[in-house]
Structures are given as structure tokens and as C-alpha cells.
Amino acid sequence: MSKFQTTLRNAVLALGALVFLFPFYYMIIGSLQTKQDASLGGAFPHPSNLTGANYAAINDRINLFSGLLNSSIFTIGVLICTLIFGVLVGYALAVLQWRGRGVTFALALLVQVVPFQLLIIPLYVLITRTYGLGDNYLGMILPFAINSTAVIIFRQYFLQLPKELFEAARIDGAGEFKLLWGIALPLVRPALVTAALLTFIGPWNEFLWPFLITKNAAMQPLAVSLANYISNVAATAANPFGAILAGAVVLAAPVVILFIVFQRYFISTDVGSSVKG
Structure with a gap:
């Protein structure tokens, strides 16, 4: 397998892993948000919008x-x-x-x-x-x-x-x-x-x-x-x-x-x- 094929394969696998893991990441981030943000931007919230109060609630x-x-x-x-x-x-x-x-x-x-x-x-x-x-x-x-x-x-x-x-x-x-x-x-x-x-x-x-x-x-x-x-x-x-x-x-x-x-x-x-x- 050539170097290009190896790089392409690794890139495809990495992309697939990111797509698979994103829902889990979004679930964890969503559980830590103080205010609900269901938009795509909610996946990258401001630190001030993070809390553990949802778990306590x-x-x-x-x-x-x-x-x-x-x-x-x-x-x-x-x-x-x-x-x-x-x-x-x-x-x-x-x-x-x-x-x-x-x-x-x-x-x-x-x-x-x-x-x-x-x-x-x-x-x-x-x-x-x-x-x-x-x-x-x-x-x-x-x-x-x-x-x-x-x-x-x-x-x-x-x-x-x-x-x-x-x-x-x-x-x-x-x-x-x-x-x-x-x-x-x-x-x-x-x-x-x-x-x-x-x-x-x-x-x-x-x-x-x-x-x-x-x-x-x-x-x-x-x-x-x-x-x-x-x-x-x-x-x-x-x-x-x-x-x-x-x-x-x-x-x-x-x-x-x-x-x-x-x-x-x-x-x-x-x-x-x-x-x-």
C-alpha cells in the first residue's frame, strides 16, 4: 500500500470516528449546559454556560x-x-x-x-x-x-x-x-x-x-x-x-x-x- 493510500485510509477512518463520536460528545456537552442550546453552535458552548446542575436536578x-x-x-x-x-x-x-x-x-x-x-x-x-x-x-x-x-x-x-x-x-x-x-x-x-x-x-x-x-x-x-x-x-x-x-x-x-x-x-x-x- 502506497503512502497516499495509507494517508487516505487514515483520513477516512478518522472522519468516520468523528462522525460516530459526535453524538456522544454532544450528549455530554448538552448535559452540562446551563441554558438549552439545541443549535449546532451549542456543541461548542461558552465556558460560562457550563454547569453540573443538571445532574443534581x-x-x-x-x-x-x-x-x-x-x-x-x-x-x-x-x-x-x-x-x-x-x-x-x-x-x-x-x-x-x-x-x-x-x-x-x-x-x-x-x-x-x-x-x-x-x-x-x-x-x-x-x-x-x-x-x-x-x-x-x-x-x-x-x-x-x-x-x-x-x-x-x-x-x-x-x-x-x-x-x-x-x-x-x-x-x-x-x-x-x-x-x-x-x-x-x-x-x-x-x-x-x-x-x-x-x-x-x-x-x-x-x-x-x-x-x-x-x-x-x-x-x-x-x-x-x-x-x-x-x-x-x-x-x-x-x-x-x-x-x-x-x-x-x-x-x-x-x-x-x-x-x-x-x-x-x-x-x-x-x-x-x-x-x-
């Missing part, structure tokens, strides 16, 4: 810490269940030989095309009336406890592992759980991080199900609290635009930080080199 109405705590409990609960069940089912589908394995995998693929909204009414009746788990963290977590996407991710990673590793370990007397914990999991760490990140984004931003299952404001995740604020309270704030953006910044920050820290695992698929090493 929205925190007084919906308690950002409580919302973050509820979102964290909901998301971490879903994450733990997803990883445990995803690893176990993915390992069974990829490594173990049993009748009905192909049908089970086909069902996991079929679940991908079933909209969650189609199941909301029976799930709501089951969770709230049958199990009595309304306004309960367990009631929020259960419908998301098993993620078919995570199952498929783990299955595909486990399929890449050489069968000779498992056969040799079985000859040495290792059981399946020892094989899974000692051999398979260390070699598919990129899959663990990828599944964790993909799972985290879903429940962290989930609105509809927590909105239905929680009537007590103290139990609502931040996404639900922020939506209620926008609908009922934002119009009375001194700077509704800034307060709403402040809540959006708080909601988006954990996801952005996690992606920046772990994004290299999205492209890490060097299982072969790990086996050879």
Missing part, C-alpha cells in the same frame, strides 16, 4: 444512585445466569454426544426469530400472578436467564477446540466438568467476554419488561426511571433538555466504558495459537 427527582443500583442488580443477575447456562448448554451441544442434540440446536436458532414482545403477556401473568414476583429482582431476571445467542456463541467456540484434547483428558480419567473447567473455558475466554458484553447491553438498556414488572419506583432500573422522568417531570425542570441528557450520560457511561476496556476481545479468535502454546 435529575438526581433530586429520580435518585440516580438507586436507579444505577437496580440496573446493576438486574444486569448482573442476567449476566451470571446467561454465562452459566450458556457455557453448560454450549458445551453439551458442541462436545457431548447425545440424542436430540441437533434438534436442540435448531430450537436455539428458532428462538432467535421469536420477538420477545410476543411473549410478554403470558410471561407477565406467569411471573406476577403464578409466582408472585412482581416488584422483585428475580421477576425481572427470570425471563432473560437463558440467552440463546450466548448458547450459540459458546457452541461455536467449543467446536473450534481440537477433539484430541478432550479424548486425552478422558483417557486420564477426567470427568466432563473437569474438562469444561480445566480445558475448555481457559481456551474460550474471548467468548466469555463477548457473551458478557452482549448480554450486559441488553438488560442494562431494557425498558419494557422492568416497566411492566415494577410498580414501586424504588425497584425500577435507571432506564425506566429516566423514561418516567421524561414523561412526567422533565417539563418542570429549569433545563429539561440538559437534565434528560444528564440522565442519558449516566445510563450510557457504564456500557461505553466496558466496551472501551474489553473491545479487543470482540476480534480475538486466536484459539489455535492458544492450543499450540
